[in-house]
Amino acid sequence: MIQEFESGPEPEATRRDSGVTESSRASRGWWDRNADEYQQEHGGFLGDDRFVWGPEGLDEAEAGLLGPAAGLAGLRVLEIGAGAAQCSRWLAAQGAHPVALDLSHRQLQHALRIGADFPLVEADAGALPFADGSFDLACSAYGAIPFVADPVLVMREVHRVLRPGGRWVFSVTHPVRWAFPDEPGPEGLSVAASYFDRTPYVEQDETGRAVYVEHHRTIGDRVRDVVAGGFRLLDLVEPEWPDWNRQEWGGWSPLRGHLIPGTAVFVCERD
Template structure:
């Protein structure tokens, strides 16, 4: 019997982990926050005016971002691989369960495609995912992706640790069951790898790279993100791009 692919392993993981994740991150999942630094789209405006726009969210989870856009006049659609996550979305929000490596949409279907800490860090074949995102995005459409900052990779999961323990150049974190089945997969890219992948596979023209600072009044620890670390180095990278395909 074939071993699970990263997509299959992560779908099972997020189906099982949905309840814990929502209990632990209730504030973050209450609205459209880009990252653990709690940068809100209402303040950042990274997607621009969304009224009347067709918008696709990759890795929407329970779709708080999609719901926020929907309530502001966007034709917003949330996509996620996990039924367990999608089942927690608000009612009335258009949703699709699918893999970001095989988007079930026609070419040039959307004005905006974005991802807020979803899908992309869990995909081994980033080039294929970005190429498919560019395919469904119209020419000159906007693509925005918030991902864990590459700097995060070198530190352990302990949010109070400031000691670098892992190589910046290692590419994957994989968990396996006792019998060797893949149960979770997360992939790391250096900053250079992100820049090259975006510019090659859209091709996306990067118009901004945002590294949100940790707010002084934010005392919440979010996984391995914490005020201690946030004061010293960035935890999130947000790539703001324009699709330059002809």
């Protein structure tokens, strides 16, 4: 779980069901409220125009999961859950034509603050406002997928807007982390819950209204979601924690990162 900032009374953390509508509403509200603190806390690590796949610091410039950087020029690329559009800014610098989409209006305001000479679109990943076959590539670095109740719906939408043979690459919290407490220190190294418990993590206010929702899927679930969405899985990348990275990011840390995976990156291709 990656929630870190919340104003007002401390919400109650629980595990309960949360459907598509409630999850979407909670995500929009949480990111609108916390975008400023998030960008202040993590903007330095993310940079203004870097493409980082997760807290480990795996950089697309080195990983080439979307394909060789030299081959991105002229391609239309959809970034889902773009936040302040750092990844789209890097793509534009390679000569690609990105479109940055996010559910949060406040996150997109940060994209404008930093600067964006490409389209910014406020929309839900489960209802992409684009024509069929509009894009050559799609990507998401911790955007949307961990927070949606129906990931197959998103997969099918991405499949629809990609051209045949288009690549779809997305990163999420590594599913194994759900068995461990969300703590960066030694207390986060003991199994505390069942890996197979798919009950969503929910933070709710005093009325029981969800203000933050994150959905757990096992590795097998994620693979099946990809296939059900019409994609072939080309690769599953589990970034190792590099020695240069001394930063803690919520429950991610050098201590934990050297022992258990924190991020999973799925590299897919549209049939």
